[in-house]
Amino acid sequence: MAHLILASSSPRRRELLQQLGLEFDIFSPDIDESVRSGESVAEYVERLAQAKAAAVQQQFPNAIVIAADTSLGVDNHILGKPESKQHAFAMWNMISGRKHDVFSGVCVRTKNQICSIVVRTQVEFQTLSSNDMESYWATSEPIGKAGAYAIQGIAARYIPCIEGSYSNVVGLPLHETVQLLQTVKALN
Template identity: 70%
Template sequence: MANLILASSSARRKELLEQVGLSFDIFSPDVDESVRADESIDAYVKRLAEAKAQAVLTQCPNATVIAADTSLSLDGQIIGKPESKQHAFEIWTALSGRQHHVFSGVCVANAKQVKSRVVTTVVYLQHLSHADMEKYWATGEPVGKAGGYAIQGYAAQFIPAITGSYSNVVGLPLYETLQLLAEFQN
């Protein structure tokens, strides 16, 4: 597909798209990621994915844009990226020994159409000791990651099972993204 742009600076999203043979440019828009009052997580990730796509289209109107946003939900609460070591430990304590949901909004858009989907994956996290948390924090991996972990990295040892899309937990549900792209080619 000519003039394809990934609206993200995420190395993980870039790697996932390269894994399936896509060629694209990268343009990372600046979008306010604040949660609106009474906004559900599925509405939140969909809104942000669409906002990122639209922000890129204003700069590159002839492009087809792939945009995404990923967040976690525990007990109906949106769990974002840790703001500090203490915040990461609070997140991990809440997630420890429980299952949570990872939501990604993915949007493919061009000047003529916008198509979006929300994908959900259930992740089971083992009980984490304080020593586990200290060791994981020291890796530097949790910084900038929704929920404070990267399933494709060191944290894989703490996740005994998932139900749903693995690539969704990494940050971009590939199957659904490719389905949306295929709709643009028809």
């Protein structure tokens, strides 16, 4: 396989991709992650994954680039990473005691091909008390996480069930990523 690059500095994505036994380098592009007016969560994450892949492809034209972006969707709102404690609490109040969707856009790109997909997983969150929120914030785990939680960490205690891909909620849907890699390899 050609030189593989993960277009992300996320330690979770790195760990997930390592589970597949692949050798890869990491190069994290700097792109504008602003939400466009009227953009759905699915459109947003796919656009960002494609933009990240394109930015890295320009730097490494002979590589196979894997890029991803993950966000939550609830009540037509896109929930990204918390900007503050208050922002995290506002997000938790939106998902507390109900289900929400986690979307990941994944793009695998070569100089000749672009393959992308959006994966959706539904996550149920228990009702959170103020004490739950204060305690969880104090762990620092929510910082830098879409929706202000990490399913693979302490937040698992608040999640009674999911419907769909667990690795998607962590940040990189592995099955679908492998399918995209196989498509690119088959077409090269």
